[in-house]
Amino acid sequence: MRRHMLERREFLKGTLGALATFALGLPAARLLAAEPASALAASQIGPGLHLVDGWILTTADLRAIAAHEV
Amino acid sequence: MRFDAKAADRGGFEEVYDVCVIGGGPAGITAARVLARSGARIALMEAGGLEIEVESQDPYVGENVGLDYFPLDTSRLRFFGGTSNHWAGWCRALEPVDFVPKRYNPLSGWPITKLDLDPYRAEADQILDVPNESEAPNLPFAQKEYRFHRFQFRWSPPTRFAEKYLDELTASDRIDLWLNANLVAMPMDEAGTKVLGATFRSYAPDDPGFTVKARYYVLATGGIENARLLLALDQQFPEGIGNRADMVGRFFCDHPHFVISDVVLRAPSQEREYFMPTEEFLYENEILNFGLRLEPEYYPPETGLTDALIRGAGCGRDFGERLAEKVLGRELANCDLGGVGAWWETRGAPRPEPLAITRIAFEQALNPDSRVRLGTERDAFGLRRPMLDWHMSERDIHTMRTAAMAYGAHIAEQDIGRLKLRDWLTAEPAEIPGTDKDEVGGKHHMGTTRMSADPRDGVVDADCRVHGTDNLYVGGSSVFSTPGHSNPTYTLTQLALRLGDHLTGRLSA
Numbered sequence A: 001m002r003r004h005m006l007e008r009r010e011f012l013k014g015t016l017g018a019l020a021t022f023a024l025g026l027p028a029a030r031l032l033a034a035e036p037a038s039a040l041a042a043s044q045i046g047p048g049l050h051l052v053d054g055w056i057l058t059t060a061d062l063r064a065i066a067a068h069e070v
Numbered sequence B: 001m002r003f004d005a006k007a008a009d010r011g012g013f014e015e016v017y018d019v020c021v022i023g024g025g026p027a028g029i030t031a032a033r034v035l036a037r038s039g040a041r042i043a044l045m046e047a048g049g050l051e052i053e054v055e056s057q058d059p060y061v062g063e064n065v066g067l068d069y070f071p072l073d074t075s076r077l078r079f080f081g082g083t084s085n086h087w088a089g090w091c092r093a094l095e096p097v098d099f100v101p102k103r104y105n106p107l108s109g110w111p112i113t114k115l116d117l118d119p120y121r122a123e124a125d126q127i128l129d130v131p132n133e134s135e136a137p138n139l140p141f142a143q144k145e146y147r148f149h150r151f152q153f154r155w156s157p158p159t160r161f162a163e164k165y166l167d168e169l170t171a172s173d174r175i176d177l178w179l180n181a182n183l184v185a186m187p188m189d190e191a192g193t194k195v196l197g198a199t200f201r202s203y204a205p206d207d208p209g210f211t212v213k214a215r216y217y218v219l220a221t222g223g224i225e226n227a228r229l230l231l232a233l234d235q236q237f238p239e240g241i242g243n244r245a246d247m248v249g250r251f252f253c254d255h256p257h258f259v260i261s262d263v264v265l266r267a268p269s270q271e272r273e274y275f276m277p278t279e280e281f282l283y284e285n286e287i288l289n290f291g292l293r294l295e296p297e298y299y300p301p302e303t304g305l306t307d308a309l310i311r312g313a314g315c316g317r318d319f320g321e322r323l324a325e326k327v328l329g330r331e332l333a334n335c336d337l338g339g340v341g342a343w344w345e346t347r348g349a350p351r352p353e354p355l356a357i358t359r360i361a362f363e364q365a366l367n368p369d370s371r372v373r374l375g376t377e378r379d380a381f382g383l384r385r386p387m388l389d390w391h392m393s394e395r396d397i398h399t400m401r402t403a404a405m406a407y408g409a410h411i412a413e414q415d416i417g418r419l420k421l422r423d424w425l426t427a428e429p430a431e432i433p434g435t436d437k438d439e440v441g442g443k444h445h446m447g448t449t450r451m452s453a454d455p456r457d458g459v460v461d462a463d464c465r466v467h468g469t470d471n472l473y474v475g476g477s478s479v480f481s482t483p484g485h486s487n488p489t490y491t492l493t494q495l496a497l498r499l500g501d502h503l504t505g506r507l508s509a
């Protein structure tokens, strides 16, 4: 159990993890730094959904990230 | 009555029993009890004693030559009560769809349906002490969702078969329970169609052994051992017993258990949720059945100093007494820091972060090369040790990826949260974690003597009788034709009850 918790903290620190967290506006995001949206390579996986570095994000998430709202 | 093969007079074995049941775990004990109800005389032969011992556990030692798996002598227990001595009690019957063949999973499906097992639900509930089914209905979704059902497990306390049934079996005048009796040979007629006896030895090196004769024999020694014994009892037929079609030991599967994604939720939650695919989604994506668990990060609730002190009073007791309570599953006081550990560790507890993982347990695709074979080393009885060659297939990876993606899509669409697939799962090829990194399997050993209508496709028929034999049956999850995603003991208990009924019918014919 403990092992998984540590991994979860690690993943939040990953850049795209941080971006997704920002896009969601979660409190944990305040601790993390964003990166330019150009780093994102998204592939569409369904209407309005994209697979980005393992994350499943919405078009609105990507727009928010691209507009540096995060 | 109860006997110990180490000490007892074996003269009693002049008697021809109605049924000789080999293996005193959930399957064997259940079958024996049903048969005894009809007045049949049963020999219930158990290899171990009443406690775990080095010498009785040793024949379970084997080799893993396939995917990383647990040591074979730790994932099962070889004494009275069998692996129920440390099972965890997760229960759920198979789904109707689990019995149905799927084009994309060759040989899948059972020669029976769920309706054949349903009549045994009430008694299986009672045996496993699980609450009535109506207490655990599937849960609706708040939103429209075609991909998943929400489902619930039911929980056995967990029932320890040895503890629950030892007195009843000892008092029975229908069942002779033998401890420390290891099956070492099974003489058959020349054609290999009829078992003539079952030979047992105790652990004494010079024990010549003794043979139990019965009209019918049930092999119920666990999902790996049933196959290993059929293969290793090769004294008469080089391929072993019931293995003309070379099917014994093949199709080994577990329910692989892996953390497949991390999740950020909109709001913190402390509730575990379980999801499984709808039939529509299963067929559309050509995947196999799975149970997906959303497990939010757990935060123990804050414990006040007064509460901690009150609970900590229990810490003054003897260590042995506390250990006994722990073994019995009682919640113990946290005795760190002289009994105030719970207060110290949770003081000023942070607000839970909205984090979770998803863990999958799924049905593997049938694979004849995933199998139990025999190694070259022999155990103390001269029988070749088991060798497990466990595999996962592309279909298995596809099932995990599809489940993770679909759940990720669900929570993004509903804005419940966002999900990230674990890197090992998105890697090409997938880098399956080993036992040092993840749970890997449920220690559910299935498929190695699978049930099939056609003798070329499996080992036992729809009545659990070994194809081509007249009086040899198999009990346990090794007979599962297709494993579904639910933990196996509930289903194998239903099957043992059904087997008991079948043999009762044959005995009275």
Ligand SMILES: Cc1cc2nc3c(=O)[nH]c(=O)nc-3n(C[C@H](O)[C@H](O)[C@H](O)COP(=O)(O)OP(=O)(O)OC[C@H]3O[C@@H](n4cnc5c(N)ncnc54)[C@H](O)[C@@H]3O)c2cc1C
Binding pocket: B022, B023, B024, B025, B026, B027, B028, B045, B046, B047, B048, B074, B075, B076, B077, B078, B079, B080, B081, B082, B083, B084, B086, B087, B088, B089, B090, B091, B181, B182, B183, B184, B220, B221, B222, B223, B225, B229, B442, B443, B444, B475, B476, B477, B487, B488, B489, B490, B492
């Ligand atoms: C850690 C762990 C947790 C588990 N949790 C769950 C769970 O939550 N839910 C679930 O459904 N399942 C669970 N399981 C699986 C469950 O324990 C098995 O499905 C169940 O015990 C199988 O019953 P069985 O009678 O077929 O075999 P076993 O329980 O393995 O019993 C076989 C018996 O045969 C005896 N035997 C072996 N060889 C011989 C021989 N040569 N001669 C005579 N006797 C012999 C053994 O001593 C043993 O008593 C778990 C397993 C493990 C290891």
